[in-house]
Amino acid sequence: MSEEQLYSVSSSPHVHSGASIHGIMRDVVIAMVPTFIAAIIFFGLNALILTATCVISCVFFEYLSRRIMKRNNTINDLSAVITGVLLAFNLPPTFPIWMAVVGSFVAIVIAKQLFGGLGYNPFNPALAGRLFLFLSFAFAMSGDWTPWSYINTENIVATTSATPLGMLQESTGSIAFLSNNSNIMNMFLGKVNGCIGEVSALALILGGLYLLWRKVITWHIPVAYIGTVAVFATILYMIDPSTNASPLFHLFSGGLMLGAIFMATDMVTSPTDRSGMLVFGIGCGLLTMIIRKWGAYPEGVSFSIFIMNATTPLINRVCKPRVFGVKGKA
Amino acid sequence: MTASKNNTCKLEACVTQGSTCFQLVACHLRASSASPARRERSLRYLKTYGKRKVKMNFYIELVKGLWKENPIFRLMLGMCPTLAVTTSLQNGLGMGVATLFVLIGSNIVISMLRNVIPDKVRIPCYIVVIATFVTVIDLCMAAFTPELHKSLGIFIPLIVVNCIILGRAEAFASKNRVFVSIADAIGMGLGFTLSLAILGSLREVLGAGTITLWGSGLQVKTFLSKNPAVLLLLPPGGFMSLGLILGFINYMQDLKAKRLGKTYEPPVLNGCRHCIIACGQSTKPKEDK
Numbered sequence: 001m002s003e004e005q006l007y008s009v010s011s012s013p014h015v016h017s018g019a020s021i022h023g024i025m026r027d028v029v030i031a032m033v034p035t036f037i038a039a040i041i042f043f044g045l046n047a048l049i050l051t052a053t054c055v056i057s058c059v060f061f062e063y064l065s066r067r068i069m070k071r072n073n074t075i076n077d078l079s080a081v082i083t084g085v086l087l088a089f090n091l092p093p094t095f096p097i098w099m100a101v102v103g104s105f106v107a108i109v110i111a112k113q114l115f116g117g118l119g120y121n122p123f124n125p126a127l128a129g130r131l132f133l134f135l136s137f138a139f140a141m142s143g144d145w146t147p148w149s150y151i152n153t154e155n156i157v158a159t160t161s162a163t164p165l166g167m168l169q170e171s172t173g174s175i176a177f178l179s180n181n182s183n184i185m186n187m188f189l190g191k192v193n194g195c196i197g198e199v200s201a202l203a204l205i206l207g208g209l210y211l212l213w214r215k216v217i218t219w220h221i222p223v224a225y226i227g228t229v230a231v232f233a234t235i236l237y238m239i240d241p242s243t244n245a246s247p248l249f250h251l252f253s254g255g256l257m258l259g260a261i262f263m264a265t266d267m268v269t270s271p272t273d274r275s276g277m278l279v280f281g282i283g284c285g286l287l288t289m290i291i292r293k294w295g296a297y298p299e300g301v302s303f304s305i306f307i308m309n310a311t312t313p314l315i316n317r318v319c320k321p322r323v324f325g326v327k328g329k330a
Numbered sequence: 331m332t333a334s335k336n337n338t339c340k341l342e343a344c345v346t347q348g349s350t351c352f353q354l355v356a357c358h359l360r361a362s363s364a365s366p367a368r369r370e371r372s373l374r375y376l377k378t379y380g381k382r383k384v385k386m387n388f389y390i391e392l393v394k395g396l397w398k399e400n401p402i403f404r405l406m407l408g409m410c411p412t413l414a415v416t417t418s419l420q421n422g423l424g425m426g427v428a429t430l431f432v433l434i435g436s437n438i439v440i441s442m443l444r445n446v447i448p449d450k451v452r453i454p455c456y457i458v459v460i461a462t463f464v465t466v467i468d469l470c471m472a473a474f475t476p477e478l479h480k481s482l483g484i485f486i487p488l489i490v491v492n493c494i495i496l497g498r499a500e501a502f503a504s505k506n507r508v509f510v511s512i513a514d515a516i517g518m519g520l521g522f523t524l525s526l527a528i529l530g531s532l533r534e535v536l537g538a539g540t541i542t543l544w545g546s547g548l549q550v551k552t553f554l555s556k557n558p559a560v561l562l563l564l565p566p567g568g569f570m571s572l573g574l575i576l577g578f579i580n581y582m583q584d585l586k587a588k589r590l591g592k593t594y595e596p597p598v599l600n601g602c603r604h605c606i607i608a609c610g611q612s613t614k615p616k617e618d619k
Contacts, residue, residue: 136559
């Protein structure tokens, strides 16, 4: 017998830690506030309308599908709100409203409720919605990147330009300008083109720190994810700086921060054990960099997290958490 | 006494289960050793149902493939062509009709040869028969509908290994007479065509915003044609739409059963004819629950 029982569990009543789905989801909503504010600063009313549309339609579809399926009402646990906000964060600012509603429908009804609701969904609903929109309405999803701050200036011509990663993908000449300090700083603060919630790395990191402090997430997935991307990008940069962007560029561009902090850490669709989380994060990082470097799409965060979501049951099978109160491997 | 009683029961069971005329006669002969009263009763059954049976069998076998035993939505056969070619209504219909032709031809020939083909090499024999008809339809489509032939591509020759056709040959045509085999082929082929058309039109309307029937000559554009959800035309869209349709069908059946105050049970396959394991249970009457 390698297992040794250290604690014996007495019969109820037990002390409740106070954790609840509602509480956790509330913390996540609070953590997304800085990003939301940044989105409104950079993209103005468009961001507000998009987010409101996604949240309202997500909650509505959640209510409707639970009602039709004759299950208890779950809109009070705020998970639909989070799905809506995350989906909106993954959309470009000039995205048509009706497409956002379609995305919410796919996210809530197809990716979540048809699988049994919160806790049973194999894939992150917001990611499923985003990928559906991305693959369906490719033009609208990658067409007009129009930051509000640029509209206000006179330089209207520059309003529809590519995202940093888009530039990297399409560039044929020198890409050194992408890696200079002022560009990196802009990307860190969020003064670039992109989806409304992914541009400001600063705001996202603030939210992530809040989640860490509230112990809603652990450091394993974000650190493994971002660390893998950093290492991979550094190696590429050291091999050939003229065709590869700097590691800092890769860290602050695209949806990496949003994905690593808010999407990959989704409790339902990520492994339960810490070592499993590390595997999950490293897998996400590798896939992201492979898609960015060699793939047909400029950005690979959503694809990589989606693929790793599918492998989560396998990771869980290998990396099992230690049973509380038992010494040795359980 | 008990034996004869069993035999008569068997006859009644045969009638209610929709057996062929042959089986009825066999049952009657077996029951004829029973007492005169029972013999008379079984004879009455035979006279009443025997003639009607032949016509009814054709009808039953024809209709069952359309919905009750629909090859795609109910038997879940032939998923490969289903998911691959249903990117438009036209492709779905073309594939369905080609399969229908091959199915009818192969069912007729295999049913005729069912007593000639040795058991051990039956699958290669079926494949040869099926491949013959596939070559016929392949060349015909290349000659008369070159556009459709081009868009279906490799999936026309792949009808050879379509599991609906092989499945009907193995489970039905090799055990039944030519007449009912034709009915089975028509029913199954039409059912296949019907479900491909449903799937194809759904995916085309959502994924391309159009409905195409005859090349670009008969193409209706819907409100979605400006911003179609292209994902529906891609492989994940095929899986998604098929899954949603299956889920919807199951949901409706559940609902229907609930309205009748029962829980839904999947349909029991009609007798033992579809079972490829020859266990000899088919002549035994079903036990009441």
